[in-house]
Each structure stands twice: as structure tokens, then as C-alpha cells.
Amino acid sequence: MKLSDFDFPLPNSLIAQKPAKKRENSNLLIAGANNPLVIDKFHNIIDYLLPGDLMVFNDSKVIKAKLILNKSEKKVELYLNKQIIDNQWYGFAKPSKRLNPGDQFDFDGNKIIIMQKLGMGQVEVKFELLNLTVFEFLEKYGETPLPPYIKRKEFLSEDISRYQTVYSKNPGAVAAPTAGLHFSKDLLASIKAKKVDIVFITLHVGAGTFLPVKTDDIAQHKMHSEYYQIDKITADKINKAKKDNKRIIAVGTTSLRSLESSTIAGQIQATNVFDEAENGDFSNLALLNNPDFEVDALNEKGCSLLHYAIGHNNPSTGEHLIKYFHANPNIATVQSGRVPLHLAVDTQNINSVRMLLDCEADPNIQAKMGKNTPMHLAAAKHQHDSPASLEILKLLIEAGTKVSILNSASLLAVDCLDSKTFDELLPSFTKYIDTGNTVEEKQKRLGETISELIFATQYYSPEPAHPMTNLDKNMKTHEKYKVVFDKAREGDFSGLILLNHPDFEANALDGEGYSLLHYAVFHDYDNIGEYLISYRHVNPNIASINNGEVPLHTAVLAQNVDSVKMLLDCEADPNIQFNDSGNTALHLAGAIHWREDSDASLNILKLLIKSGAKISIHNNTGLLAIDGVDPDIFEELLPSFSEYINTGSTLEEKQERLIETIFELVFTARYNSPEPSTELTNCVKQQKAKELVEKLQEMYESEFAIELLVFLI
The missing domain is CATH 1.25.40.20 (Ankyrin repeat-containing domain)
Structure with a gap:
């Protein structure tokens, strides 16, 4: 066949440059082998359809595959055709002679690079994009490619919607299946109402459709590949319609050549997207909108x-x-x-x-x-x-x-x-911590990271070594993990990675009788302490086997304010007493403040009182927690008592805390004398407490309650 066999004059006046106002008002030509040509309006196509007919539509959606490249103030039109891999595509350039490999074109910082020219106007391009996918880039910078027979220069806003079928669904085509452009939603509804079945296949029309045929011998013309998809349900419907001698009407040549290409032994074959994907062909993955897939x-x-x-x-x-x-x-x-x-x-x-x-x-x-x-x-x-x-x-x-x-x-x-690699990786651990969305999340990540690694399993040896290889698995718990405790005792918590081992007991005590939590708060690693409690379920009140010292005692003795606050936030009990001395954390804090009068000791006293530390507990020598506190310092502590009262979660709890605090202060009140006031202690001993409680309840919401606290002290 020769090209001239298909050549015939077509007057320009018959080539519409703009669409009709309504899709279905375009002309319809009815041709039959033995019938004369009939010219009708497209909306009357329904008169030529019969109930039981099966119409096959192509639901391909046109993408904005046309890009305008500016080189030396001259324009080059680039039509994308096929994705190769990631951000590399094949396309057709017009005119391609203006392009050279290595040419770069900038779109607000996004780049298109010409990789190579392949002949016949085809080029390979690469996208270097700023946080955009290729499809997002095209939506922003591309144009809808109109057929070459549309000669008008201006681009109409309605072109975007009108050069698209109303049933388009799967993006990927660079040209519309034009036969379907004349169907409106109302017309489709009328067709369905006439009991005509409708199915959809997808064929993405490639940019090759815009290329002219340049060979006189049609057989020598190179056709560029197109990709179609027919799911099994659609294939079964078409095969059944054929078996039942129903009419099968392909809407346009794209639907027709999809059916022809998929037919084997007279049966439509469903496409298998897995076979294509296994071979690296992902051109049909945009066709997965089928609800059955x-x-x-x-x-x-x-x-x-x-x-x-x-x-x-x-x-x-x-x-x-x-x-x-x-x-x-x-x-x-x-x-x-x-x-x-x-x-x-x-x-x-x-x-x-x-x-x-x-x-x-x-x-x-x-x-x-x-x-x-x-x-x-x-x-x-x-x-x-x-x-x-x-x-x-x-x-x-x-x-x-x-x-x-x-x-x-x-x-x-x-x-x-090796250790050198680890040094290079440390900033990445820091970045993981810093990208937490909240302070709490960052603290959690910090604790995780410290326990996970911080020099990992190196243990400062020149070669990495799995820590478990150096430990005797038959030893007792504190001996088995001796390396962890030895390091923790010195303030090195890199061994916390072993807490992930199923045999490790997070509440284990070492040979000295202390836990990892004791050592964490002693060295004021409050973040590690919080991690141990919150994520490794270490008991915040775990006591030393020697003297009953709990981590809060340790933190107070070390005057580590942050660790004290962390423990109290994690619900450590502020009223636990040492086994040998009977001292509470408040006893220790009061004694240290009397001795040092430091900001840290005062802050710790306030933290303990805010958390409900009782000032009425005697130690083993009969001393109260505040016996070592200067009476003048009480004025600074009063707001802490008030804060303890006001942080009750309910009105009833606040009232209970107020009464509890009043009696705490009554029991321990001094009038600048070394012994409790006889009058006040007798008030309690003679069981006049009930009367006092009733009065306190009446004035709970008045400022007089706070004034009474001051007076009692």
C-alpha cells in the first residue's frame, strides 16, 4: 500500500477549529455497505442503537504532556510519550534540530535535561524536580496537546475540559480518543436507559499519533507503541456478547485496535499487569482504578x-x-x-x-x-x-x-x-531526635537513641563486638550484665542497648545493690531515667537491697533537680523512708538546705511539696522532715503547698488536699520554739479535728484559708 492511496483533499472549512457549544450537537455521518450516506446530529446516535448492544469506550485521560522549551529565544515543543525509569522519559520534539544533548531548561528551579536525540524527532529527557512528581510538574507547567490539524494560535481555557471525554478516568494519554468527545453525560444516561451495555477499556494514545507519515510505502512507516488494558470482567462481558450474537460497537479506533490486539482465537484476552511489571514495563500501572483490582x-x-x-x-x-x-x-x-x-x-x-x-x-x-x-x-x-x-x-x-x-x-x-563509620553516622542519630514534632517526642527519641546505641556495641574497643559474646550466660543477672552496670556506675550508658535482650531484667540490681535507674539519676541523666521508667517499665520506687534507698533519695542527695522533677513526674513516691534512718526525700532535702542553703536544695524542697511530700513524718530519731528547715524559709514554700492543693484534678480532690495540708501544718507548727505548739497539738489530740475540718470546708474558697496557713506557721 502506498501513502498516495490514502491521500484525498479535505477542505479546511470542514476542519472545526473550535468545538460546538454542546458536545452532542456535532455532525454524525452514518455509512453502510448497501445504504446511502446519512448526515445526522450526534445526539441522535441513540436511534441507531438497539437494546442488548455492547458499546466499548476508551476511558484514557489526557495529561498535559506538551511543554514549551525556550532556547535562544526560539520555542521548541516537547511532547512526552513514554516513561523510561523514574524521572526519565521519551518524547518528541518539534523541531528537534534545535536541541542538543546536555541542553537544560529551567522551570522555577525545576530542570528538564536533554539526554540524547534518537532520530525521527524522538528525544530522551530527564527531569530534576524540586519535591514534585513528573505528573505534578506537568499539571503545573504543561499544556494539553491539541491535534496538529487545529491550526489556531490561541489556547482556550475550555480546551482543557473539551479535549477530554466526560468519562475519562485513567491519566496517561497525550491525545484524546476523539470519537468519544461527542458523548455528554446526558447522552450516556439515555443510552444506558435504552438497555445498551457499556464497558470501558484503556488505551493511552501516544505522541506518535501527531507524527506525519514520511514514507511512501506504508509498510515502512514505524508505528510507535501504545499501551492498553482490558480487565477480566470486561473481557468476559465482550466474549459473552459475541457468543450471544449481540452487536459489539467499538467507540473510536483506539477501542477498536485494543480489541483487535487482545484477540486470540476469537476471544478477547484480559491484560496481565504483573507480566508487564515483572519485565520493567509500568506504563499500565495508571490503569489500576478498576474497583475490582x-x-x-x-x-x-x-x-x-x-x-x-x-x-x-x-x-x-x-x-x-x-x-x-x-x-x-x-x-x-x-x-x-x-x-x-x-x-x-x-x-x-x-x-x-x-x-x-x-x-x-x-x-x-x-x-x-x-x-x-x-x-x-x-x-x-x-x-x-x-x-x-x-x-x-x-x-x-x-x-x-x-x-x-x-x-x-x-x-x-x-x-x-567499624568505628570510623559510626562517627559518620552519629549526626543522623541527632537528626532523628531533632525531627520529633513535640518536646515530648524528642525526649522519647533521645531516650530510645541512647539506649539503642551511642557508640553501639563497640564498648570502646577497636573492633565491633557483639556484647553478648563477652558475657557468661550462666551467671546471675547482676553478674551477667556486669559490663552494663560498671559503665552506668561511671556515667556511661552506652550499654543500655542490652535492655532489648529478652533475658535482661530491667529492674535488676548490681553487686552494689543498685539499679540502672539509681545510676541514671545519680549522674543526672533524667532523659535516660525517664526512658527506663516509661519505655522499659523500671519501677520508679525500686529500692537498694542494702538500705532501701530509692532513686528519689539518690537524686535528692546528689542535688540533681532535673532528675528529681523527672521522678516525681513519673509518680515516684516522695514519702518512702530509708530502711536504716527512716528519712524521706523531704528529710534529706531539708537537711541539705539547712547545710548548704543553695538554689538547688530550695527548688527540690518546692518540687517535693508540690508532689505531696508529707512534712509530718518522723524519722527513726523522731525528727520531722522540716526540723532542719529555717522557719523563715516557710514563706517561700507556701506557694508550693498552694500549688499541691490546686493541682487536684477535681473539686473534691482539691478540698481533700486542702484539709490534708492544713493538718500537716497544724501538726508541725512552731511558734519559734523547738517543740510543737502545745495548744495546736492538743487540738488534734483532743479530737477537735472534726470541728476544725467543718470550719475549713466552709471557708474553702475564701482567701482566709491561705491566711490561716500563714498564721499557723
Whole structure:
């Protein structure tokens, strides 16, 4: 066949440059083998349809695939055609002779780079974008490509909607299936009302449709590929209609050639998106809007579409699957249990790793086989000098990966990292901490990080060593973890990583009779103390085996204000007494303030009183907690009593705290004498308390109650 066989004159007057006001008001030409041509209006197509007919529509949606490139004040039109990988595409340039490999075009900081020219106007381009996907970039900077027979220069705002079918659904085409442009929603409703069945297939029209045929011999013309999708339900409906001798009406040539291409032995075959994805072809993944398609489905090899996208280093497709089709970023393969992040790390695809972590993939999932986390794989790759491995390690750490997880060989992820690498990774731990959204989250992350690692399992040795290899597993608890306690005693809490070991008892005491919490507050590591209590469930009131000293005693004796506050916030009991002396934390704080009169000691006294410390408790020598406190200092402590009262969660609790506080003060009141006031103590002893309580209840909300506190002191 020759090109001239298809050549015929078409008057320009018959080529509409603007659409009709209503879609369905365009002309309709009815042609039949034995019938004369009939010219009608398109909305009358319903008169030519019969109940039981099956109409096949192409629901492809046109994207803004046309980009205007400016070079030396001259314009080049670029029509995108096909995605290659990630941000690289094939396209057609007009005129392509103005472009050279290496040319760069800027769009508000986003770049399009010409990678190579492929002949026949085809070029390969690369996008370097600022936090945009290619489709988002096109939506912002692209234009809807109109057919070359539309000669008008101006672009009409209505072109965006009118050069699109009303049933368009799946984005990806660079040209509209034009036969469908004339169907309105009302016309489609009328067709359905006539009992005509409607099904949809998808064929994305490529930019090749705009290219002229330049060979005289039609057989020599190179056709550019297009991609279609027919799901099984649609294929079954078409095959049944054919079997039942129903009319099958293909709307336009795109629907027709999809049906022709999918037919084997007279039957329409459904497309298999897995086969294409396995071979690295993701052109049809935008066709997954069919409600019957399960995006997390696994094929017979046990892999998902997301696995194939990551395996072929196509993070933009992976992101599209997750964000728009809600694919599970943590979906595991059937056999090995590997998630996409395992695959991205194993293939050292940094962009895929970053994308998955941004989409909240879990960095701590262990594969079914080998129990390796992505961090294990990244560390192993780094040991073999993989160039991308260090950057991937940093990304994983910044996303909260745990370096303390053991694989099936009882190896930590960091066992194959040297100390130099660890120095390079430390800023990533800091970044993970700092990216917490709130102060509380940052504190939690800090505690996790300290216990997870801080020099990990190195223990300051030149080579990494798994800590458990140096410990006798048959020893008693405090001996078994002697290395942890020895370090904690000196203020080094890098060994807290061992708390993840299932045999470790977080409330264990060492040979000195103290817990890790004692050592944490002694060295004023309040964040570590909070981590031990909140996340390792250490008892905040754990007592030393020697003298009953609890961590609050330790923190008060060390005058560590932050640790005192942390313990009280974690509901440590301020009224526990030493075994040997009977002193409470308030006894210790009062004695230290009498001796040192420091800001720290005064602040600790206030913190204890705010938390409900009782001033009426006698120690083993009969002394009260405030016997060592200068009476003049009580004026500074009064607001703390008031704060304790006012922080009751209910009115009843506030009232109870007020009465309790009054009696505390009554019992311990002094009139500048070393002994309690006879009058006041007799008031209590003679059981006149009930009368006093009733009076206090009556004046609870008056300022006189506070004045009474001052008077009693």
C-alpha cells in the first residue's frame, strides 16, 4: 500500500477549529455497505442503537504532556510519550534540530535535561524536580496537546475540559480518543436507559499519533507503541456478547485496535499487569482504578506490583502506587517475607529507599528468612564498599531504625561497621531526635537513641563486638550484665542497648545493690531515667537491697533537680523512708538546705511539696522532715503547698488536699520554739479535728484559708 492511496483533499472549512457549544450537537455521518450516506446530529446516535448492544469506550485521560522549551529565544515543543525509569522519559520534539544533548531548561528551579536525540524527532529527557512528581510538574507547567490539524494560535481555557471525554478516568494519554468527545453525560444516561451495555477499556494514545507519515510505502512507516488494558470482567462481558450474537460497537479506533490486539482465537484476552511489571514495563500501572483490582495482590511468584517497581528502580511509580492507589509500603513477599524496603536497600537504590521512608515504610521489619532488617542489609553492603551504602545507612537511622535488633544468626545490624563509620553516622542519630514534632517526642527519641546505641556495641574497643559474646550466660543477672552496670556506675550508658535482650531484667540490681535507674539519676541523666521508667517499665520506687534507698533519695542527695522533677513526674513516691534512718526525700532535702542553703536544695524542697511530700513524718530519731528547715524559709514554700492543693484534678480532690495540708501544718507548727505548739497539738489530740475540718470546708474558697496557713506557721 502506498501513502498516495490514502491521500484525498479535505477542505479546511470542514476542519472545526473550535468545538460546538454542546458536545452532542456535532455532525454524525452514518455509512453502510448497501445504504446511502446519512448526515445526522450526534445526539441522535441513540436511534441507531438497539437494546442488548455492547458499546466499548476508551476511558484514557489526557495529561498535559506538551511543554514549551525556550532556547535562544526560539520555542521548541516537547511532547512526552513514554516513561523510561523514574524521572526519565521519551518524547518528541518539534523541531528537534534545535536541541542538543546536555541542553537544560529551567522551570522555577525545576530542570528538564536533554539526554540524547534518537532520530525521527524522538528525544530522551530527564527531569530534576524540586519535591514534585513528573505528573505534578506537568499539571503545573504543561499544556494539553491539541491535534496538529487545529491550526489556531490561541489556547482556550475550555480546551482543557473539551479535549477530554466526560468519562475519562485513567491519566496517561497525550491525545484524546476523539470519537468519544461527542458523548455528554446526558447522552450516556439515555443510552444506558435504552438497555445498551457499556464497558470501558484503556488505551493511552501516544505522541506518535501527531507524527506525519514520511514514507511512501506504508509498510515502512514505524508505528510507535501504545499501551492498553482490558480487565477480566470486561473481557468476559465482550466474549459473552459475541457468543450471544449481540452487536459489539467499538467507540473510536483506539477501542477498536485494543480489541483487535487482545484477540486470540476469537476471544478477547484480559491484560496481565504483573507480566508487564515483572519485565520493567509500568506504563499500565495508571490503569489500576478498576474497583475490582487489588493493588496489594501478589502474583504466583509471591510479589506485589510495588516490589517490581522498586526492583526496577522506579520510585516514582512506587510512590504513585502508595499515594494514589494506597499500596501497602510494608507488603511482604510470600516466600522470604521481604518488604519493598529490603529490596531497595539490597539493590542500593537510594531514591527508592528515600521514597519508601517518606511514605512511612517501617525500617525495622525483619524478613521471614534470616530475620534481617533493612539496616542489616545496608551494613553488610557497606562492609563490601558499596558506594551508596553510607547514604542509605544515614537515611535508615534518620527514619528511626533500631540498631539493636538481632537477626537469626544473633548478629546486630552494626556488627560489621567499624568505628570510623559510626562517627559518620552519629549526626543522623541527632537528626532523628531533632525531627520529633513535640518536646515530648524528642525526649522519647533521645531516650530510645541512647539506649539503642551511642557508640553501639563497640564498648570502646577497636573492633565491633557483639556484647553478648563477652558475657557468661550462666551467671546471675547482676553478674551477667556486669559490663552494663560498671559503665552506668561511671556515667556511661552506652550499654543500655542490652535492655532489648529478652533475658535482661530491667529492674535488676548490681553487686552494689543498685539499679540502672539509681545510676541514671545519680549522674543526672533524667532523659535516660525517664526512658527506663516509661519505655522499659523500671519501677520508679525500686529500692537498694542494702538500705532501701530509692532513686528519689539518690537524686535528692546528689542535688540533681532535673532528675528529681523527672521522678516525681513519673509518680515516684516522695514519702518512702530509708530502711536504716527512716528519712524521706523531704528529710534529706531539708537537711541539705539547712547545710548548704543553695538554689538547688530550695527548688527540690518546692518540687517535693508540690508532689505531696508529707512534712509530718518522723524519722527513726523522731525528727520531722522540716526540723532542719529555717522557719523563715516557710514563706517561700507556701506557694508550693498552694500549688499541691490546686493541682487536684477535681473539686473534691482539691478540698481533700486542702484539709490534708492544713493538718500537716497544724501538726508541725512552731511558734519559734523547738517543740510543737502545745495548744495546736492538743487540738488534734483532743479530737477537735472534726470541728476544725467543718470550719475549713466552709471557708474553702475564701482567701482566709491561705491566711490561716500563714498564721499557723
